[in-house]
Amino acid sequence: MQVTSRASCLLLLGAASALAGCASPQPKPYQDIQSSSYLSPNEQSRRGHEPYAYTADVDWKRYRSFVMDPVTIYRGADNQFNPKITEQDKQELASYMQQQFESKLRQRFEQAPVPVDGTLRIRVTLTGAKGTTKFLSTWTRMDLGGAPINTVQAIRGREGLMTGSVSYAVEIYDASSQKLLKAYVDKQYPNAMNIGATFGKLGASKRGIDKGADSLLASLQ
Template sequence: MRADAISRFRCLLPATAILIAAPAVSQTRDHAPVSLPSARVMAQDKAGSESWTYARPASEFRKYRTVMIPAAIVYQGPDAQFEGISQADRAKFADMITQELRTEMAKSFPAPASPQTDTLRLQVTILGATKTTGGIATATRVTGLGFATSALKSVLGKPGSLTGSILYAVELYDARTNELMLAAVRRRTPDPLDVPATISQTETVKAVAREFADGARKRLVALTGAGQ
């Protein structure tokens, strides 16, 4: 039954928000983040990958029409993967993702002041990040060969050269009962053709947050039928 649920989850809500895996050496290739609340119920999507997923069997989403977005959490577990990124920057990146997600979700889902019977809670946890090599990463996009290479990577869904990434978890709960319904761990990078995202780490996070929020809203609309 669990395998069927995970398969259904992938069809309805691929990782909760169009997420792209990027190559990196990390502990999440061996186990789900140990201090993440949903870690014990997640299954690895593919051996050696950083993708982990959980879907509660027989979840019914059609009754949900509102979404609460708590502030994104900066992961403090022993297997956090921030590669020299300061605590201040981690907090800044979490806030950027929170604000982008709240703004985007508001287009389709009201945010109640307190949980109702039709309310979902979408919790994001930033598990790690890799740095963008500003300037050099941009240069690899704007040359003729670099642009062609980036275009090919974009089509293939691969990350761009020297561009950073964000590793994060998404946990979707019934806000009233606190029951975990869906969870996923993914690593995401900006599209290789997104040249502004290569300028700095902040621009990389902005691009990731924007793409993540847009995808998350569209997937939740498809899952719940809100506005259809």
């Protein structure tokens, strides 16, 4: 009886903590991002994604190539890095983001060694990250307390319990004129029922980067 009671208490405490975790902050129009003054609340925001954005009147079909600046790590006071995310973690995520975004963009554009007419300049800034809670994240996708919550979160397209995420800013310029064509901030995370993404501290953050690369490419069609 005592064991059952203790298990129930732990379950309730875990669920309470998990529910609090679901309400983690959304990205901000980060003050030290060059395009910050252009960003405004996005009326077309999809399930909480890209809450702040800017888009000029542009025909993406006239662009055939891209150059991508090295992904930078945001150092502003309004960054959204969890305290447990180390400098090494940030560097690892920035490197992964560089690889994944370039790889995805090459499906639509030629990667130009130098800017020419019809070239986009892509600048991505890693502005925040949260690591996955070891063991508990996986457990809450299988136990009777966490699984229903994660199922609902998955249907809503929201974050799962005790899982990681990544926040970032994207700025897109005409490489020849340096005119800002599009900018947005976003936060990405895996599907709430994706058990595979719960393994490893940065597993969910990297899955979020994969989804962010897909989202960027889709917006440039």
